[in-house]
Amino acid sequence: MTKWTLNEIAEATDGVIYHTENHLINIADISFDSRNLSEGSLFVPLIAERNGHEYIDSAIGNGASAAFWSEPVEKAPKDFPIIQVKDTLQALQQFAKWYLKKVNPKVVGITGSNGKTTTKDMTEAVLSAKYKTHKTVGNFNNHIGLPYTILGMPRETEAIILEMGMSQADEIHVLSTLAEPDVAVITMIGESHIEFFGSRDGIADAKMEIVDGLKSDGVLIYPGEEPLLAERTAILPEERVRTFGRTDKENLYATKIEVKSRSTEFSVNLAPELKITLPTPGEYNVQNALAAILVGIEFGISIKASAEKLEQFQLTKNRLEWIEGFNGSQLLNDAYNASPSSMKAVLNYFATIETNGKKIVVLGDILELGELSEELHRDVAASIGAASIDYLILYGEKMRTVYNEVKGSFNLEKIRHFSGDKKPMVDYLRKTIQSEDIVLLKSSLGTNILEVVEKLKKKTLM
Known part of the structure; x- marks a missing residue:
């Protein structure tokens, strides 16, 4: 199914089209892997350890219909459509931001030292009770993967759930300002990547970058029992913050937790009569589910409807x-x-x-x-x-x-x-x-x- 024309992509990225008079060429997909292309694909030659421009012949041979290009135009194949841009990665991100605004779904951004993938899966399940959803697949959660995820969403998407990973400072800032979430979730502050941040304080600062792109009326959801986050959320008005956890000080907290070998059952303070069953074990997964339920509440989904969806949610492969x-x-x-x-x-x-x-x-x-x-x-x-x-x-x-x-x-x-x-x-x-x-x-x-x-x-x- 056609998603874009060459002309739309060029306008979205401030690019210039070369080597074709037909600016209405149909583009249905994108790929930065020259081996993974099909008819109607746009090839994005990224520059990393190798220069992706070197693989243009492979991309053409595998069916690409056009490509971004940041090298001199003279180096491009003469009979193949290209969009000349300053930087192919920036163009990918610009294009994703343009498409996100065009589709205009509700946006949820999720980060955290642990649990972000499971929370993403749970949140997608919850939001599917009311919306047509799209979510990050696999580990496509960085400055390349997140725009790729956005560009992969169908036009009818009503809610997109984006996992945001990091290994250095400012990475979450880039992802948040690109996605501009309506709701941002921080699952927890742990020790992952502490080698690059020196302390949990440094990790907390980096995770809080998720609010940098938060919409002006957006909401941050986080574990209220984490003092490093409680200190930092003081920058937000109280009405834009929601907390989850295990004590009655939080907006949403769990009660009657029972962990079984293959599942976990619990109730919550806002619906004490309701038993919620997760098809995955581990008390720590209750925290992830609480975050997902709070996202659902923000988007008008009842706890009962969330519970029904959580009973059926599918974990990403290789997680518990x-x-x-x-x-x-x-x-x-x-x-x-x-x-x-x-x-x-x-x-x-x-x-x-x-x-x-x-x-x-x-x-x-x-x-x-x-x-x-x-x-x-x-x-x-x-x-x-x-x-x-x-x-x-x-x-x-x-x-x-x-x-x-x-x-x-x-x-x-x-x-x-x-x-x-x-x-x-x-x-x-x-x-x-x-x-x-x-x-x-x-x-x-x-x-x-x-x-x-x-x-x-x-x-x-x-």
Whole structure:
């Protein structure tokens, strides 16, 4: 389906069209990967480690109909339509901002050290009770991914839910001012990327950049029990702030929380008679659900309607995901990302699960903790209860700190530390795991523990 003409894109980006007299060429999609194009696509040659302009022939061969171009026009293919712009990334962002205003959906921006992806999924489920929705897919949550997400939304979208990630200061500022959210959500302040910010204070400052683009009547939703945020939200009028949490000081708080092996039940103060069931375990997921419910309230969705949608919501893959493992085991895959806070939370949850088999925990390095890495890994070690774990397998050089801290609490036959090649660890796990065992796998994405998950899955015959 045609979304734009070449002329519209050029006007949106202050670009100039070359090499075609037909300014009404239909463009249905965009891509910055020359291998992932189809007829009617606009190729965006980004300049990073490699110069995307070098792949223009590949883009044309794969069906591109036009391209942004920031190199001299003379270097462009002579018989291929281009839009000359000053900077291809800026043009992508300008184009996304123009399209967002043209479609004019309600905009929700979500950031936080942990929980932003789950909160995004829950918020999309809640808003789908009343609106046609579109949301960030996968990890497209940065200065490239967010405009790509916006440009991927259908014209009939009524509410868009945008995840906003960061690793440095000013990144959330760029995303917020591009998206101009009606509602901004901060899920929590943890230790993720503390290597780049030096402290949780620095992280809080960076997360608060989400209000930089907040509409003049927009609302900020945040965990009220986080003092670092409570201090900083004083810049906003009281009527533009909503809080969630566990105490009666918050606008929305949870009661009667019951965590089960595959689900979580709770009630809230604004609808105490209603039982809300999440199809995902972990008490910390209640916090994410509270944020989503508050977004729903801002957009006129009842708590009852939100509860019905939350009962059916789908988590993004690799987030606290139960998978059938080989040999009749069950894998709890949470290996997409990790911080000290999220690792401690999932360990606490795993300790509560009842099973007829063994409990096996596989933990990989938590990355981007900088000078605080050893201290924060030691903090994780303090959360490991030997009484609730049968086997503990640790992977990576940073996990050596955890191994040294906890090895005295375990039978030495039931604790192992590996680094480098994962094959010895996989071989050990495959010898150890038996029917009815449950296996938790948690790590930062950079350690690629997802590779281990794949090796431990039940293989289906085709």
